[in-house]
Amino acid sequence: MKRTVRHLADGREIIYFDDSPNPPDRTATDTRDLPPQESASQIRRDPLTGEWVAIAAHRQTRTYKPPAGLCPLCPSSPGRATEIPESDYDVVVFENRFPSFSETVHGVEARDGLVTIRPGRGRCEVVCFTSDHNKSFGELSPRRVRTVVDAWADRTEALSGVPGVEQVFPFENRGEEIGVTLSHPHGQIYGYPFVTPKTERMLQTAQAYLDAHGRPVLGDVLAAEQADGRRMLVSSEHWSAFVPAAARWPVEVHVVPHRQVPDLPALSGAERDDFAQLYLQVLALLDGLYDKPLPYIAAWHQAPVRTGRDLAWLHLEVFSVLRTADKLKYLAGSESGMAVWINDATPEDIAAKLRAGAVSQSNP
Amino acid sequence: MKRTVRHLADGREIIYFDDSPNPPDRTATDTRDLPPQESASQIRRDPLTGEWVAIAAHRQTRTYKPPAGLCPLCPSSPGRATEIPESDYDVVVFENRFPSFSETVHGVEARDGLVTIRPGRGRCEVVCFTSDHNKSFGELSPRRVRTVVDAWADRTEALSGVPGVEQVFPFENRGEEIGVTLSHPHGQIYGYPFVTPKTERMLQTAQAYLDAHGRPVLGDVLAAEQADGRRMLVSSEHWSAFVPAAARWPVEVHVVPHRQVPDLPALSGAERDDFAQLYLQVLALLDGLYDKPLPYIAAWHQAPVRTGRDLAWLHLEVFSVLRTADKLKYLAGSESGMAVWINDATPEDIAAKLRAGAVSQSNP
Structure with a gap:
């Protein structure tokens, strides 16, 4: 480069x-x-x-x-x-x-x-x-x-x-x-x-979990998803991608490194190369879901510059507002007014559909 | 009734x-x-x-x-x-x-x-x-x-x-x-x-303000808006409507009763009648902004059932995603990923435009 x-x-x-x-x-x-x-x-x-x-x-x-x-x-x-x-x-x-x-x-x-x-x-x-x-x-x-x-x-x-x-x-x-x-x-x-409101909230929650359990919350989430498997999409040496158990969006995938690092600069060369391979697989699953390019937001959660450096765990959240091939999820009264997300799909179903799309793609 | x-x-x-x-x-x-x-x-x-x-x-x-x-x-x-x-x-x-x-x-x-x-x-x-x-x-x-x-x-x-x-x-x-x-x-x-995340956050903030100043935060906001006037839209005996100084949405109006009450059942008959008159004026201003029916969300902020009853101050937040007559404000990466709202309009401008719409309506 x-x-x-x-x-x-x-x-x-x-x-x-x-x-x-x-x-x-x-x-x-x-x-x-x-x-x-x-x-x-x-x-x-x-x-x-x-x-x-x-x-x-x-x-x-x-x-x-x-x-x-x-x-x-x-x-x-x-x-x-x-x-x-x-x-x-x-x-x-x-x-x-x-x-x-x-x-x-x-x-x-x-x-x-x-x-x-x-x-x-x-x-x-x-x-x-x-x-x-x-x-x-x-x-x-x-x-x-x-x-x-x-x-x-x-x-x-x-x-x-x-x-x-x-x-x-x-x-x-x-x-x-x-x-x-x-x-x-x-x-x-x-x-x-x-520091953004979302990150502030996540750091507060991570601190409370650390105080109670002595471990970083995202590490335990990752271990639980790997053990359970129902929401797991793809996994590699250094990364895993899964639908979170409390997904807010009709399509939502978290891409998480296996090692706790605060931000992208902290990733090793091997972790970066591995991410490239894995993320391309995730994007293929997303475009396979409705058999058309999926509109999405991909958001990197990094540690703030000066606070929570040891608490944060870098990860990428990818999500879409498309709840069927042609219907949008709107952020109406509940989401925009009260910050309560209503998801019309279960995370387990979405994960199964994303994996099934990959199957139908490889068996055309 | x-x-x-x-x-x-x-x-x-x-x-x-x-x-x-x-x-x-x-x-x-x-x-x-x-x-x-x-x-x-x-x-x-x-x-x-x-x-x-x-x-x-x-x-x-x-x-x-x-x-x-x-x-x-x-x-x-x-x-x-x-x-x-x-x-x-x-x-x-x-x-x-x-x-x-x-x-x-x-x-x-x-x-x-x-x-x-x-x-x-x-x-x-x-x-x-x-x-x-x-x-x-x-x-x-x-x-x-x-x-x-x-x-x-x-x-x-x-x-x-x-x-x-x-x-x-x-x-x-x-x-x-x-x-x-x-x-x-x-x-x-x-x-x-x-209790919704939005209300939890507002109650925490109200508690911190009460601890620091000995007064409810929304009462002081109301007094400041009435004294300043630049963002005020309409006011009556029991209610005021203004564009909040830190508006998130391209169109946003808060309709606030002058008396601190936790919820709608606590409103007197006179306050209810007065709200009816004032809210119809607010809705006329909103539909006058782009000279067409404005899409909006109207969200009542009430005290929770069992907590924060003395802390909360009932009010209605009305807001729209329409940032011009034909362009939508989308909740993209910053809003949906990090809960940071980027508003393309100043609250003072929006208030002036809403009031001007009323003038042009009464002088056709």
């Missing part, structure tokens, strides 16, 4: 991650006349829940479902300059032009009634997994997935060093059904200026 | 709430040959978050977007028996045929690995606001809204007495955009067998 850092016309960083150690030189310059990246985002602490909410009003003007010929994530071609100046790339990461959090936000902490308001300082990046507009993550080679993992790990380390960033969150949104506005295969990385 | 209790063919309760004290007799019987209500729902405690998730696999077969002529919430007519045996009604409440929680669920607590599993005991009801299929809540008369409030209060008391129910949640989902499968104007009431 080779890493090359460049800058776009407006000063944003762009980093090429090439599969081979000797790729073409990444020297192309951004010929566009871009205004400086603007961000006026704030974070406000909700006095009723104590949780931070991001207000990013400048994002309403972001690019919305452009035609394929105008994709800003494709390589540049003669006469058409995109976000990526090169004419080809393997994996590329760059700062989001319409960020929810940015290092360039000005201002200081203020009060508005009971609400604390801070500048939305942090960093948001885009990760393109391939230059091929029509591919998907599941169609990447294991070698390419390894490059993506290396890029995620690199960016986790880099964003962890950005002043104010408290948690680094690599994720992929896939599919129009969950609001993806650019169909080119890509993910994002958020460097949040606070 | 007059209240009449009857039963449907499968034994489910149906309760008519009539505006006038002397309505027609509600004696029509359900002529359908219905199988007994079936529910196999469970609740499972997620070992990673400590939160309960409902698994209600039997709900996949529920009625999905029937044509208007087959609406199960319209009154019955000769040759077509619906869920409501009467040929007309004002407000009617009945037990959901496809409930997420039910009193009839069998079984006892069990363990599956680290996961506690309990029968999904509780109760789910449907509330029809009018017999007119084509109306919306915002088109009801103030008198009818008062009847709806009385019905909510009645059901809150009743469901609070159902064994196992820990929190009663009246809500309305409106609009196909949030997955409503029946367009007839109706809401639902959930009697949850646990």
